Amino acid sequence: MKQLNCLIIDDEPIAREGIKEYCNEISFLNVVALCKNVLQANHYLENNEIDIIFLDINMPILSGIDWLKGLKKSPSIIMTTAYKEYALQSFTYNVLDYLVKPISFKRFLQAVNKVNSYYGSSDEKNILFLKSERQLKKINIKDILFAEAMQNYIKVVTPKETIITHISLKSFKDQLPEDNFIQTHKSYIVSKYKVDKIVENQIIIGDYEIPISVRLRKMVLNHF
Template structure:
């Protein structure tokens, strides 16, 4: 399925960047790009929009005023060069805040936070449990954007600005991203960071002790900083 996007920005170059980035993500579809918030309001009243990318400082009506005016808002990602509006933006419940100029990797992180593997148009579905992981994430792999089902992930291994994703079936992907970024998106009870270099899918752990754990025959270390939290989590799961 495609998540329908709307761009609102009075700078043509900023629009071009977002158009390019949206086109690189297979599950995103650009509905329209608008030069101002008043034009965007007309689109929002006539089209179903899932993700709204809006600048803040615009003539007549700002991006923040636009967000406040929406009774049933899509996921909102602010794009701006002015960091002083960040707190006000998050008070309005925006999904993310992109500081111009932003990279494709940072854009992808915001998109992952917005779509979260769920269809935001499915209002009949029950609300997700707090701090639950999405069903999938997008990763930049070479020159492609790859959709990865988290149910297939065994563990993730960090290498500086890269993350090696180990999947079921002895498959691996090397994504351009940092472990800290990925960890922010995996905040529920399914995955856990057990070492500065490893995030593990708890369901795939076959055995463990205080120093290490095993995932499908691969032994991974447990870092000192993460040991207490890991042991408490495993004990809680065992007690059910």
């Protein structure tokens, strides 16, 4: 798996160390430098290859947003900020995700999975990491049969195992290839390539029966 070199830019030492600790928990992230302002970052970028920048907005000398405006070419950016109001503006500058402090590890993991898919080779693009039972479990997207929502958790079912992870169904769906997965019900997402047959208001995948809601039935059938 490709190692992604990370640069962390934040004027607060505690925030820098917090992001670094999160990165250290994820096998494909490699933190190469911590900067307290964008001038330090500029100097580092002149001589080093970076894949991901974790960037704060409100900093002395120059804000993260103003710095992005001046970059002709930048690595992938994940904003890490206490300010929600800059989200829309930031996505015009090669920003792949926008994390609002305090940042949970679950939300951080979702963001870096997105970047990993963006950078990955044809095989690596199919890999996700899910937090389950105090572990990070690697899962191949091609192996997913379906996912089922269970209140604040989801159950991800593959031929070999079932993983329970603390994430919303919508957040999980956002990490999947849009053309490969369909929502059949408010509580279910299925891989359309794993469907064996459709019987009335159910999708059959092996021994599993997944419901199709009345509201989504027409859309589901249009996929086949």
